[in-house]
Amino acid sequence: MDDTAEGPFAECVLCREPTEYPETHKGVTLCPVCEWHEAQRTACSG
Numbered sequence: 001m002d003d004t005a006e007g008p009f010a011e012c013v014l015c016r017e018p019t020e021y022p023e024t025h026k027g028v029t030l031c032p033v034c035e036w037h038e039a040q041r042t043a044c045s046g
């Protein structure tokens with residue numbers, strides 16, 4: 001459960017859920033769910 005995962009994790013900028021990115025991650029952090037939604041949106045636009 002806690003072999004490589006070390007907190008604290010940044011929270012998702014959209015839903016405030018914890019992401020798999022560390023707080024030191026640069027840029028926008030999205031949880032897997034929002035990341036998926038963003039990917040779908042990007043895929044469908046243009």
Ligand SMILES: [Zn+2]
Pocket residue numbers: 012013014015016017030031032033034035
């Ligand atoms: Zn999210």
